[in-house]
Amino acid sequence: MIRAVLLDLVGVIHDGDIPITGAVTAVECLRKAGLPLRFVSNTTRSPRSAIIAQLAALGIEVTDEELLTPARAAVEWLRRHGRRPHLLVHPDLEVEFSGLDSGSGRAVVVGDAGEAFNHASLNRAFRELVAGADFVALATNRTFKDADGLLSLDAGAFVAGLEFASGRSPVVLGKPSPDFFHSALADLNCPAAEAVMVGDDAESDVAGALRAGLGAALLVRTGKYRPGDETRFDPPPTALVDDLAAATDWILEARRTETDPGDAL
Structure with a gap:
Protein backbone atom coordinates (compact mmCIF):
# COMPACT_ATOMS: atom_id res chain seq x y z
CA MET A 1 0.00 0.00 0.00
CA THR A 43 19.92 21.40 -3.92
CA THR A 44 22.89 22.88 -2.07
CA ARG A 45 22.93 26.43 -3.39
CA SER A 46 19.91 27.88 -1.57
CA PRO A 47 18.95 28.04 2.12
CA ARG A 48 15.72 26.37 3.21
CA SER A 49 13.88 29.68 3.61
CA ALA A 50 14.61 30.58 -0.02
CA ILE A 51 13.44 27.18 -1.27
CA ILE A 52 10.17 27.42 0.66
CA ALA A 53 9.62 30.98 -0.61
CA GLN A 54 10.34 29.91 -4.18
CA LEU A 55 7.81 27.08 -3.98
CA ALA A 56 5.21 29.43 -2.48
CA ALA A 57 5.72 31.80 -5.42
CA LEU A 58 4.96 28.86 -7.73
CA GLY A 59 1.74 28.15 -5.85
CA ILE A 60 2.96 25.27 -3.66
CA GLU A 61 2.84 25.78 0.09
CA VAL A 62 5.43 23.64 1.87
CA THR A 63 5.93 23.53 5.63
CA ASP A 64 9.37 23.39 7.22
CA GLU A 65 8.95 19.77 8.30
CA GLU A 66 7.98 18.73 4.75
CA LEU A 67 11.30 19.85 3.26
CA LEU A 68 14.49 17.83 3.68
CA THR A 69 17.78 19.10 2.29
CA PRO A 70 21.38 17.90 2.64
CA ALA A 71 22.28 21.10 4.50
CA ARG A 72 19.73 20.32 7.19
CA ALA A 73 21.07 16.78 7.48
CA ALA A 74 24.62 18.17 7.69
CA VAL A 75 23.79 20.58 10.51
CA GLU A 76 22.29 17.70 12.50
CA TRP A 77 25.36 15.54 11.77
CA LEU A 78 27.79 18.29 12.84
CA ARG A 79 25.93 18.87 16.10
CA ARG A 80 25.67 15.15 16.84
CA HIS A 81 29.40 14.62 16.27
CA GLY A 82 30.58 17.88 17.85
CA ARG A 83 32.29 19.21 14.73
CA ARG A 84 32.96 22.75 13.49
CA PRO A 85 32.47 23.08 9.73
CA HIS A 86 35.06 24.12 7.19
CA LEU A 87 32.66 25.10 4.44
CA LEU A 88 33.16 24.57 0.73
CA VAL A 89 29.62 25.47 -0.26
CA HIS A 90 27.80 28.16 -2.20
CA PRO A 91 27.97 31.52 -0.37
CA ASP A 92 24.16 31.64 -0.20
CA LEU A 93 24.14 28.40 1.81
CA GLU A 94 26.60 29.47 4.49
CA VAL A 95 23.82 30.98 6.64
CA GLU A 96 22.49 27.46 7.24
CA PHE A 97 25.63 26.64 9.22
CA SER A 98 25.71 29.62 11.55
CA GLY A 99 26.18 28.92 15.26
CA LEU A 100 28.29 25.79 14.77
CA ASP A 101 31.64 27.13 15.95
CA SER A 102 31.87 25.35 19.31
CA GLY A 103 32.62 21.77 18.26
CA SER A 104 35.68 19.89 19.47
CA GLY A 105 36.82 18.89 15.97
CA ARG A 106 36.65 19.95 12.34
CA ALA A 107 34.71 18.67 9.35
CA VAL A 108 35.06 19.71 5.72
CA VAL A 109 31.56 20.18 4.28
CA VAL A 110 31.32 20.16 0.49
CA GLY A 111 28.28 21.20 -1.53
CA ASP A 112 27.72 22.78 -4.93
CA ALA A 113 29.90 25.84 -4.42
CA GLY A 114 29.47 27.08 -8.00
CA GLU A 115 32.02 29.77 -8.84
CA ALA A 116 33.52 29.34 -5.35
CA PHE A 117 35.10 26.10 -6.60
CA ASN A 118 38.66 27.11 -7.47
CA HIS A 119 42.15 25.82 -6.75
CA ALA A 120 42.56 27.93 -3.62
CA SER A 121 39.27 26.85 -2.02
CA LEU A 122 39.75 23.21 -2.98
CA ASN A 123 43.31 23.23 -1.69
CA ARG A 124 42.22 24.70 1.66
CA ALA A 125 39.66 21.90 1.98
CA PHE A 126 42.31 19.33 0.98
CA ARG A 127 44.71 20.59 3.64
CA GLU A 128 41.97 20.37 6.29
CA LEU A 129 41.36 16.76 5.29
CA VAL A 130 45.00 15.69 5.41
CA ALA A 131 45.23 17.40 8.81
CA GLY A 132 42.53 15.04 10.08
CA ALA A 133 39.22 16.83 9.56
CA ASP A 134 36.18 14.68 8.86
CA PHE A 135 34.86 14.67 5.28
CA VAL A 136 31.17 15.42 4.70
CA ALA A 137 29.58 15.61 1.23
CA LEU A 138 26.16 17.20 1.00
CA ALA A 139 25.59 15.30 -2.23
CA THR A 140 27.52 13.54 -4.98
CA ASN A 141 25.37 14.32 -8.01
CA ARG A 142 27.29 14.23 -11.27
CA THR A 143 25.35 16.94 -13.12
CA PHE A 144 22.46 19.39 -12.89
CA LYS A 145 20.37 21.16 -15.52
CA ASP A 146 21.69 24.71 -15.64
CA ALA A 147 19.84 27.95 -16.38
CA ASP A 148 20.76 27.69 -20.08
CA GLY A 149 19.05 24.29 -20.33
CA LEU A 150 22.31 22.36 -20.62
CA LEU A 151 23.95 20.05 -18.12
CA SER A 152 26.66 21.45 -15.86
CA LEU A 153 29.08 19.85 -13.40
CA ASP A 154 27.57 19.29 -9.98
CA ALA A 155 29.41 18.80 -6.69
CA GLY A 156 30.13 15.11 -7.26
CA ALA A 157 33.17 15.77 -9.45
CA PHE A 158 34.76 18.01 -6.81
CA VAL A 159 33.97 15.58 -4.00
CA ALA A 160 35.62 12.82 -6.05
CA GLY A 161 38.68 15.01 -6.63
CA LEU A 162 39.11 15.68 -2.91
CA GLU A 163 38.58 11.99 -2.16
CA PHE A 164 41.26 11.02 -4.68
CA ALA A 165 43.76 13.58 -3.46
CA SER A 166 43.27 13.02 0.27
CA GLY A 167 42.64 9.28 0.23
CA ARG A 168 39.60 9.95 2.44
CA SER A 169 36.06 8.76 1.71
CA PRO A 170 33.23 11.19 2.54
CA VAL A 171 30.13 10.69 4.59
CA VAL A 172 27.37 11.40 2.05
CA LEU A 173 24.33 13.02 3.64
CA GLY A 174 22.05 13.75 0.67
Whole structure:
Protein backbone atom coordinates (compact mmCIF):
# COMPACT_ATOMS: atom_id res chain seq x y z
CA MET A 1 0.00 0.00 0.00
CA ILE A 2 1.36 3.41 -0.96
CA ARG A 3 1.29 5.62 2.14
CA ALA A 4 3.71 8.45 1.35
CA VAL A 5 5.34 10.18 -1.61
CA LEU A 6 8.81 11.74 -1.79
CA LEU A 7 9.26 14.41 -4.45
CA ASP A 8 12.43 15.87 -5.88
CA LEU A 9 12.20 19.59 -6.64
CA VAL A 10 14.40 20.90 -9.44
CA GLY A 11 13.58 19.11 -12.67
CA VAL A 12 10.42 17.55 -11.25
CA ILE A 13 8.37 20.44 -9.88
CA HIS A 14 10.18 23.37 -11.44
CA ASP A 15 13.04 24.48 -13.65
CA GLY A 16 14.41 27.70 -12.19
CA ASP A 17 11.47 29.96 -11.42
CA ILE A 18 9.17 28.24 -13.90
CA PRO A 19 6.88 25.40 -12.77
CA ILE A 20 6.95 22.31 -14.96
CA THR A 21 3.64 21.92 -16.76
CA GLY A 22 1.09 20.18 -14.57
CA ALA A 23 3.35 19.96 -11.51
CA VAL A 24 1.43 22.34 -9.24
CA THR A 25 -1.85 20.58 -9.98
CA ALA A 26 -0.17 17.21 -9.46
CA VAL A 27 0.98 18.19 -5.96
CA GLU A 28 -2.59 19.32 -5.16
CA CYS A 29 -3.95 15.98 -6.39
CA LEU A 30 -1.56 14.02 -4.19
CA ARG A 31 -2.54 16.11 -1.16
CA LYS A 32 -6.26 15.71 -1.89
CA ALA A 33 -5.72 11.95 -2.07
CA GLY A 34 -4.54 12.10 1.54
CA LEU A 35 -0.95 11.19 0.77
CA PRO A 36 1.64 12.84 3.03
CA LEU A 37 4.42 14.44 1.00
CA ARG A 38 8.07 15.07 1.65
CA PHE A 39 10.08 17.30 -0.65
CA VAL A 40 13.59 15.85 -0.79
CA SER A 41 16.10 17.94 -2.68
CA ASN A 42 19.84 17.69 -3.22
CA THR A 43 19.92 21.40 -3.92
CA THR A 44 22.89 22.88 -2.07
CA ARG A 45 22.93 26.43 -3.39
CA SER A 46 19.91 27.88 -1.57
CA PRO A 47 18.95 28.04 2.12
CA ARG A 48 15.72 26.37 3.21
CA SER A 49 13.88 29.68 3.61
CA ALA A 50 14.61 30.58 -0.02
CA ILE A 51 13.44 27.18 -1.27
CA ILE A 52 10.17 27.42 0.66
CA ALA A 53 9.62 30.98 -0.61
CA GLN A 54 10.34 29.91 -4.18
CA LEU A 55 7.81 27.08 -3.98
CA ALA A 56 5.21 29.43 -2.48
CA ALA A 57 5.72 31.80 -5.42
CA LEU A 58 4.96 28.86 -7.73
CA GLY A 59 1.74 28.15 -5.85
CA ILE A 60 2.96 25.27 -3.66
CA GLU A 61 2.84 25.78 0.09
CA VAL A 62 5.43 23.64 1.87
CA THR A 63 5.93 23.53 5.63
CA ASP A 64 9.37 23.39 7.22
CA GLU A 65 8.95 19.77 8.30
CA GLU A 66 7.98 18.73 4.75
CA LEU A 67 11.30 19.85 3.26
CA LEU A 68 14.49 17.83 3.68
CA THR A 69 17.78 19.10 2.29
CA PRO A 70 21.38 17.90 2.64
CA ALA A 71 22.28 21.10 4.50
CA ARG A 72 19.73 20.32 7.19
CA ALA A 73 21.07 16.78 7.48
CA ALA A 74 24.62 18.17 7.69
CA VAL A 75 23.79 20.58 10.51
CA GLU A 76 22.29 17.70 12.50
CA TRP A 77 25.36 15.54 11.77
CA LEU A 78 27.79 18.29 12.84
CA ARG A 79 25.93 18.87 16.10
CA ARG A 80 25.67 15.15 16.84
CA HIS A 81 29.40 14.62 16.27
CA GLY A 82 30.58 17.88 17.85
CA ARG A 83 32.29 19.21 14.73
CA ARG A 84 32.96 22.75 13.49
CA PRO A 85 32.47 23.08 9.73
CA HIS A 86 35.06 24.12 7.19
CA LEU A 87 32.66 25.10 4.44
CA LEU A 88 33.16 24.57 0.73
CA VAL A 89 29.62 25.47 -0.26
CA HIS A 90 27.80 28.16 -2.20
CA PRO A 91 27.97 31.52 -0.37
CA ASP A 92 24.16 31.64 -0.20
CA LEU A 93 24.14 28.40 1.81
CA GLU A 94 26.60 29.47 4.49
CA VAL A 95 23.82 30.98 6.64
CA GLU A 96 22.49 27.46 7.24
CA PHE A 97 25.63 26.64 9.22
CA SER A 98 25.71 29.62 11.55
CA GLY A 99 26.18 28.92 15.26
CA LEU A 100 28.29 25.79 14.77
CA ASP A 101 31.64 27.13 15.95
CA SER A 102 31.87 25.35 19.31
CA GLY A 103 32.62 21.77 18.26
CA SER A 104 35.68 19.89 19.47
CA GLY A 105 36.82 18.89 15.97
CA ARG A 106 36.65 19.95 12.34
CA ALA A 107 34.71 18.67 9.35
CA VAL A 108 35.06 19.71 5.72
CA VAL A 109 31.56 20.18 4.28
CA VAL A 110 31.32 20.16 0.49
CA GLY A 111 28.28 21.20 -1.53
CA ASP A 112 27.72 22.78 -4.93
CA ALA A 113 29.90 25.84 -4.42
CA GLY A 114 29.47 27.08 -8.00
CA GLU A 115 32.02 29.77 -8.84
CA ALA A 116 33.52 29.34 -5.35
CA PHE A 117 35.10 26.10 -6.60
CA ASN A 118 38.66 27.11 -7.47
CA HIS A 119 42.15 25.82 -6.75
CA ALA A 120 42.56 27.93 -3.62
CA SER A 121 39.27 26.85 -2.02
CA LEU A 122 39.75 23.21 -2.98
CA ASN A 123 43.31 23.23 -1.69
CA ARG A 124 42.22 24.70 1.66
CA ALA A 125 39.66 21.90 1.98
CA PHE A 126 42.31 19.33 0.98
CA ARG A 127 44.71 20.59 3.64
CA GLU A 128 41.97 20.37 6.29
CA LEU A 129 41.36 16.76 5.29
CA VAL A 130 45.00 15.69 5.41
CA ALA A 131 45.23 17.40 8.81
CA GLY A 132 42.53 15.04 10.08
CA ALA A 133 39.22 16.83 9.56
CA ASP A 134 36.18 14.68 8.86
CA PHE A 135 34.86 14.67 5.28
CA VAL A 136 31.17 15.42 4.70
CA ALA A 137 29.58 15.61 1.23
CA LEU A 138 26.16 17.20 1.00
CA ALA A 139 25.59 15.30 -2.23
CA THR A 140 27.52 13.54 -4.98
CA ASN A 141 25.37 14.32 -8.01
CA ARG A 142 27.29 14.23 -11.27
CA THR A 143 25.35 16.94 -13.12
CA PHE A 144 22.46 19.39 -12.89
CA LYS A 145 20.37 21.16 -15.52
CA ASP A 146 21.69 24.71 -15.64
CA ALA A 147 19.84 27.95 -16.38
CA ASP A 148 20.76 27.69 -20.08
CA GLY A 149 19.05 24.29 -20.33
CA LEU A 150 22.31 22.36 -20.62
CA LEU A 151 23.95 20.05 -18.12
CA SER A 152 26.66 21.45 -15.86
CA LEU A 153 29.08 19.85 -13.40
CA ASP A 154 27.57 19.29 -9.98
CA ALA A 155 29.41 18.80 -6.69
CA GLY A 156 30.13 15.11 -7.26
CA ALA A 157 33.17 15.77 -9.45
CA PHE A 158 34.76 18.01 -6.81
CA VAL A 159 33.97 15.58 -4.00
CA ALA A 160 35.62 12.82 -6.05
CA GLY A 161 38.68 15.01 -6.63
CA LEU A 162 39.11 15.68 -2.91
CA GLU A 163 38.58 11.99 -2.16
CA PHE A 164 41.26 11.02 -4.68
CA ALA A 165 43.76 13.58 -3.46
CA SER A 166 43.27 13.02 0.27
CA GLY A 167 42.64 9.28 0.23
CA ARG A 168 39.60 9.95 2.44
CA SER A 169 36.06 8.76 1.71
CA PRO A 170 33.23 11.19 2.54
CA VAL A 171 30.13 10.69 4.59
CA VAL A 172 27.37 11.40 2.05
CA LEU A 173 24.33 13.02 3.64
CA GLY A 174 22.05 13.75 0.67
CA LYS A 175 20.62 11.43 -1.95
CA PRO A 176 21.50 8.62 -2.67
CA SER A 177 22.32 7.98 1.01
CA PRO A 178 19.74 5.52 2.43
CA ASP A 179 19.70 7.53 5.67
CA PHE A 180 18.48 10.58 3.75
CA PHE A 181 15.44 8.74 2.41
CA HIS A 182 14.76 7.13 5.78
CA SER A 183 14.97 10.53 7.52
CA ALA A 184 12.32 11.87 5.17
CA LEU A 185 9.94 9.12 6.30
CA ALA A 186 10.91 9.07 9.97
CA ASP A 187 8.09 11.25 11.30
CA LEU A 188 5.44 9.70 9.02
CA ASN A 189 5.46 6.25 10.63
CA CYS A 190 5.68 4.91 7.09
CA PRO A 191 7.83 1.88 6.23
CA ALA A 192 10.14 2.52 3.29
CA ALA A 193 8.44 -0.26 1.33
CA GLU A 194 5.20 1.74 1.39
CA ALA A 195 6.69 4.95 -0.02
CA VAL A 196 7.25 6.14 -3.59
CA MET A 197 10.00 8.44 -4.85
CA VAL A 198 9.63 10.66 -7.93
CA GLY A 199 12.79 12.16 -9.44
CA ASP A 200 14.62 13.16 -12.60
CA ASP A 201 18.00 11.69 -11.59
CA ALA A 202 18.14 7.97 -12.37
CA GLU A 203 21.15 7.48 -10.11
CA SER A 204 20.57 9.58 -6.98
CA ASP A 205 16.77 9.80 -6.93
CA VAL A 206 15.65 6.50 -8.38
CA ALA A 207 18.34 3.86 -7.88
CA GLY A 208 19.17 5.45 -4.53
CA ALA A 209 15.58 5.25 -3.34
CA LEU A 210 15.20 1.64 -4.41
CA ARG A 211 18.47 0.64 -2.73
CA ALA A 212 17.13 2.36 0.40
CA GLY A 213 14.16 -0.01 0.32
CA LEU A 214 11.43 2.23 -1.06
CA GLY A 215 8.62 0.32 -2.68
CA ALA A 216 8.76 2.22 -5.97
CA ALA A 217 10.74 4.97 -7.68
CA LEU A 218 9.48 6.76 -10.77
CA LEU A 219 11.80 8.49 -13.24
CA VAL A 220 10.36 11.52 -15.06
CA ARG A 221 11.43 12.67 -18.53
CA THR A 222 11.81 16.26 -17.37
CA GLY A 223 14.72 18.16 -15.81
CA LYS A 224 18.11 16.51 -16.22
CA TYR A 225 16.68 13.31 -17.72
CA ARG A 226 18.30 12.24 -20.98
CA PRO A 227 17.14 9.33 -23.18
CA GLY A 228 18.63 6.08 -21.94
CA ASP A 229 19.05 7.19 -18.32
CA GLU A 230 16.53 4.54 -17.31
CA THR A 231 18.96 1.77 -18.30
CA ARG A 232 22.20 3.29 -16.97
CA PHE A 233 21.89 2.48 -13.28
CA ASP A 234 20.85 -0.47 -11.16
CA PRO A 235 18.23 -0.94 -9.95
CA PRO A 236 16.23 0.57 -12.83
CA PRO A 237 13.16 2.74 -12.23
CA THR A 238 9.88 1.09 -11.35
CA ALA A 239 8.38 3.14 -14.18
CA LEU A 240 9.46 5.80 -16.66
CA VAL A 241 6.83 8.54 -16.96
CA ASP A 242 6.57 11.81 -18.84
CA ASP A 243 6.37 14.18 -15.88
CA LEU A 244 5.04 14.65 -12.35
CA ALA A 245 1.45 14.74 -13.62
CA ALA A 246 1.94 11.29 -15.18
CA ALA A 247 3.70 10.08 -12.03
CA THR A 248 0.71 11.21 -9.98
CA ASP A 249 -1.63 9.27 -12.28
CA TRP A 250 0.59 6.19 -11.82
CA ILE A 251 0.58 6.55 -8.02
CA LEU A 252 -3.17 7.10 -7.73
CA GLU A 253 -3.91 4.18 -10.07
CA ALA A 254 -1.57 1.93 -8.07
CA ARG A 255 -3.38 2.90 -4.86
CA ARG A 256 -6.77 2.25 -6.47
CA THR A 257 -5.63 -1.19 -7.63
CA GLU A 258 -4.28 -1.99 -4.14
CA THR A 259 -7.57 -0.97 -2.57
CA ASP A 260 -9.62 -2.98 -5.07
CA PRO A 261 -7.44 -5.87 -6.30
CA GLY A 262 -10.32 -7.12 -8.43
CA ASP A 263 -9.72 -4.24 -10.81
CA ALA A 264 -6.34 -5.71 -11.68
CA LEU A 265 -7.88 -8.96 -12.93
